[in-house]
Amino acid sequence: MRKKLIAANWKMYKTPDEAKTFVKEFIPLVSGQKHADIVLCASPTLLPAVVDATRNNPIRVSAQDMHWMDQGAYTGETSPLMLKALGVTHVLIGHSERRQYFNETDESVNLKLKSALAHGLTPIVCVGELLAERESNQTEEVLVRQTSIGLSGIDASAAAPIVIAYEPVWAIGTGRTATPEIAQDAHRIIREQVAKILGGEVAAAMRILYGGSVKPDNTGSLCACADIDGALVGGASLDPKSFAAIVAGSAV
Numbered sequence: 001m002r003k004k005l006i007a008a009n010w011k012m013y014k015t016p017d018e019a020k021t022f023v024k025e026f027i028p029l030v031s032g033q034k035h036a037d038i039v040l041c042a043s044p045t046l047l048p049a050v051v052d053a054t055r056n057n058p059i060r061v062s063a064q065d066m067h068w069m070d071q072g073a074y075t076g077e078t079s080p081l082m083l084k085a086l087g088v089t090h091v092l093i094g095h096s097e098r099r100q101y102f103n104e105t106d107e108s109v110n111l112k113l114k115s116a117l118a119h120g121l122t123p124i125v126c127v128g129e130l131l132a133e134r135e136s137n138q139t140e141e142v143l144v145r146q147t148s149i150g151l152s153g154i155d156a157s158a159a160a161p162i163v164i165a166y167e168p169v170w171a172i173g174t175g176r177t178a179t180p181e182i183a184q185d186a187h188r189i190i191r192e193q194v195a196k197i198l199g200g201e202v203a204a205a206m207r208i209l210y211g212g213s214v215k216p217d218n219t220g221s222l223c224a225c226a227d228i229d230g231a232l233v234g235g236a237s238l239d240p241k242s243f244a245a246i247v248a249g250s251a252v
């Protein structure tokens with residue numbers, strides 16, 4: 001049985017005060033639920049405030065990216081050591097916006113994934129095809145490539161913490177959610193690929209989240225699919241009531 005994981009990706013939104021207000025309003029709305037792990041992925045400037053506001057609470061805090069090196073002359077970057085020192089437990093790796101606008105590649109995803117595991121940070125590795133790739137029937141090829149290069153060189157014995165997020169790029173911020181059938185099919189492809197690389201046992205235990213226009217009213221049908229283990233939520237995670245409704249909706 002894989003426990004659901006519902007993650008908020010706030011992208012480049014909120015100030016520290018707004019983040020604190022969110023957490024204050026959000027905690028009572030989810031305090032009774034036990035079926036899902038909850039993670040808030042915030043910009044580096046918000047992380048201390050969010051870690052502080054979620055202290056003594058099972059909610060976990062994630063960065064949205066990191067460098068793979070411990071330290072060095074990399075202006076503007078954040079290292080795993082810096083995240084660990086703040087009390088951050090998770091890190092998004094290879095979000096499509098990083099791939100699209102900031103030259104993230106499958107190779108850099110792989111370096112970051114290895115670094116996150118070495119530092120005890122839980123990696124949430126994002127994969128997903130562009131609209132043009134889907135329309136030219138390349139979805140499977142893209143997912144297999146992203147998953148294989150992303151996971152290459154990882155030892156099965158160290159892979160347990162890894163979470164994968166399938167985010168079809170055409171569904172992000174568009175209101176055009178993948179149907180449960182489309183999403184399930186992609187998740188199955190990813191899980192089969194994980195099984196080829198890391199073995200069936202690791203693949204069966206690995207959580208694969210869906211992301212792309214997740215809203216309170218479509219969470220249930222997505223999370224009911226056999227290979228969908230939660231959601232990575234952008235726009236609908238910025239409001240505490242909406243995000244709490246998504247957490248509630250994932251109990252299927």
Ligand code: 13P
Nearest residue numbers: 009172173212213234235
């Ligand atoms: P939206 O939920 O706004 O479509 O964003 C999805 C996403 O990119 C989460 O990482």
